[in-house]
Amino acid sequence: MKDKMMKKNQNNSKKSFIFLSIVIFITLLILILIPEKSSLIMETSYDYFLQMAMVFPAILILMGLFSVWISKEFVMNHLGESSGLKGIVVSFILGALPTGPMFIAFPMAQALHKKGASYTNIVIFLSAWACIKIPQGLVELQFLGVKFMLARLGMTIIFITIMGIIINKLIGSESLKQNR
Amino acid sequence: MQNTTIIINGLILVLLIISFFKNRTKTLNALKIAGKSLLKLSPTILSVILLIGIIYGLFSDKIALLFGQENGVIGFITIAVFGSVMHMPSLLAFPLAGSFLLEGASISSVAAFITTLTMIGIVTLPLEVKTMGKKFTIYRNVFSFIIAIIIATLMGVIL
Numbered sequence: 510m511k512d513k514m515m516k517k518n519q520n521n522s523k524k525s526f527i528f529l530s531i532v533i534f535i536t537l538l539i540l541i542l543i544p545e546k547s548s549l550i551m552e553t554s555y556d557y558f559l560q561m562a563m564v565f566p567a568i569l570i571l572m573g574l575f576s577v578w579i580s581k582e583f584v585m586n587h588l589g590e591s592s593g594l595k596g597i598v599v600s601f602i603l604g605a606l607p608t609g610p611m612f613i614a615f616p617m618a619q620a621l622h623k624k625g626a627s628y629t630n631i632v633i634f635l636s637a638w639a640c641i642k643i644p645q646g647l648v649e650l651q652f653l654g655v656k657f658m659l660a661r662l663g664m665t666i667i668f669i670t671i672m673g674i675i676i677n678k679l680i681g682s683e684s685l686k687q688n689r
Numbered sequence: 690m691q692n693t694t695i696i697i698n699g700l701i702l703v704l705l706i707i708s709f710f711k712n713r714t715k716t717l718n719a720l721k722i723a724g725k726s727l728l729k730l731s732p733t734i735l736s737v738i739l740l741i742g743i744i745y746g747l748f749s750d751k752i753a754l755l756f757g758q759e760n761g762v763i764g765f766i767t768i769a770v771f772g773s774v775m776h777m778p779s780l781l782a783f784p785l786a787g788s789f790l791l792e793g794a795s796i797s798s799v800a801a802f803i804t805t806l807t808m809i810g811i812v813t814l815p816l817e818v819k820t821m822g823k824k825f826t827i828y829r830n831v832f833s834f835i836i837a838i839i840i841a842t843l844m845g846v847i848l
Contacts, residue, residue: 521729521819522729522732525729525732525733525736525815525819526732528732528733528736528815529732529733529735529736532735532736532739532740533739535743536739536742536743539743539746539747543747546746546747547746549745549746549749550742550743550745550746550747551742552742553741553742553745553746554738554739554741554742554743555742557738557741557742558738561734561738563694563698564694564697564698565727565734566723566727567697567698567701567702568697568701569723569724569726569727570701570705570719570720570723571701571704572722572723572726573718573719573720573721573722573723573726574701574704574705574708574716574719576719576722577708577715577716577718577719577722578708578715578719609693609694609697611810611813612734612737612813612816615813615816615817615819615820615821616726616730616820618820618821619820619821622821628825631821631825632829635829636808636829636833639807639808639810640804640807640808642779645779645783645807648779648780648783648784649779649783649803651783652783652784652786652787653783653786653787653790653799653803656848657796657800657844657848660844660847660848661800661803661804661840661844664840664843664844665804665840668836668839668840669836671836672829672832672833672836675832676825676828676829676832679828680824680825680828
């Protein structure tokens with residue numbers, strides 16, 4: 510059983526390295542073929558790299574602390590299948606905290622999922638992280654106006670919640686069938 | 690942005706110290722878990738960072754073109770697809786979107802662009818699959834695309 514898991518893990522990391530090599534190859538190819546774009550490409554990647562390097566280690570430590578200190582019962586009570594409206598509100602608030610780029614949110618979602626958070630709440634958490642940020646809202650207000658911002662915010666909240674519930678139903682019923 | 694980084698790092702450092710005094714073994718365990726996930730996720734994250742650079746570098750100057758020759762449903766869908774593929778900080782995206790509105794782009798196409806841009810990440814797919822699994826990733830991105838279209842259409846009707 511454990512051997513199988515190890516093997517799966519190794520396969521997974523092998524896949525990630527193969528993927529990375531392909532991406533590096535493509536990047537080099539583009540840099541050589543389209544040299545006039547190379548500075549913009551490198552600058553953008555470098556900016557994102559810095560952004561990530563400054564918060565990612567800290568976020569992973571937070572995830573580590575989370576997994577040793579927070580009990581499964583606690584997460585299940587607040588974000589699990591039966592958490593209802595409270596879980597939805599908590600997920601929106603967790604997601605809307607100003608904490609940086611999207612790729613930090615995925616490991617956090619994974620940690621929440623492992624501790625028993627429902628798919629509804631994970632979808633809400635990720636989507637809120639992506640598009641309901643307080644600083645982001647202020648910029649939107651400034652450049653697109655108050656009506657645009659509020660209308661989009663209101664509808665986003667409604668539709669994200671609906672999407673979360675639907676995805677939970679879809680994945681939930683499938684895993685029941687497969688009897689995971 | 691800089692301030693948030695300092696606050697996040699400071700806050701987590703404080704938590705780490707408190708945890709260390711409360712229980713050393715648990716804290717070391719936490720650090721071990723953090724280290725393991727760092728190793729596991731780094732190749733995928735590096736790939737995503739490179740992809741973001743490529744996509745942004747190649748297509749950022751095509752956005753204005755897209756809004757310039759906006760035509761009907763096809764133009765609208767093209768903008769939504771473009772928003773899904775593109776990845777850029779919202780600090781850049783909103784001023785850009787604002788300028789398109791001023792130049793006469795429709796509200797629904799601007800809303801479609803912003804909503805797909807923030808909610809759907811084709812370039813972050815590898816990371817999402819790695820952490821949440823294939824099925825979840827497909828569902829979330831497909832549904833996000835659909836609701837982005839719905840929100841954008843409704844925005845056009847309401848405003």
